[in-house]
Amino acid sequence: MEFVCYPKCSTCQKAKKWLNENQIEYTERHIAEDNPSYDELKEWHRKSGLPLKKFFNTSGLLYKENNLKEKLPAMSEEEQLQLLATNGMLVKRPIIVDGDSVLVGFKEAEWSERLK
Numbered sequence: 554m555e556f557v558c559y560p561k562c563s564t565c566q567k568a569k570k571w572l573n574e575n576q577i578e579y580t581e582r583h584i585a586e587d588n589p590s591y592d593e594l595k596e597w598h599r600k601s602g603l604p605l606k607k608f609f610n611t612s613g614l615l616y617k618e619n620n621l622k623e624k625l626p627a628m629s630e631e632e633q634l635q636l637l638a639t640n641g642m643l644v645k646r647p648i649i650v651d652g653d654s655v656l657v658g659f660k661e662a663e664w665s666e667r668l669k
Contacts, residue, residue: 554579554668557589557648559641568647568659577668579649584641589648591638597648598634601655605633608657610645 556572556579558565572579589597598605606625610616621643625633637643649656649668656667 554649554651555582556580557582557584557644557650558646559584562646564659565647568664571659571661571664572668575665575669584644584646584648586641588641589638589644591634594634594637594644597650597655597657600650600653601657603657605630608637608645609633610643613642615640615642 554577556569558569558581560566560583569581594608598608601607609621609625611622616622621636628636645657647659649664651668654667656664
């Protein structure tokens with residue numbers, strides 16, 4: 554299982570604490586230092602079953618500076634994936650990648666149901 558996170562993010566810290574408390578083994582990946590590739594993001598999107606907009610870190614500085622709230626609806630899925638692959642700080646986190654399962658964002662109830 555891969556835990557894709559930004560160590561300074563408070564939500565990622567909560568998620569990591571939850572994983573440790575529940576004795577769930579994982580490999581940690583720093584999203585800013587090891588940015589997800591276009592192919593990884595495309596696969597994660599497919600496996601997650603979520604709309605692609607759920608992969609964007611909408612509260613992030615880059616998202617706001619680039620006015621992505623206005624731009625995303627006009628962009629193709631391909632363009633959005635390419636944009637996400639340019640900078641890990643655009644990607645919502647944490648992300649759990651476990652085989653055919655991908656969880657985006659930390660929702661304790663969902664994680665409990667899917668990971669325990």
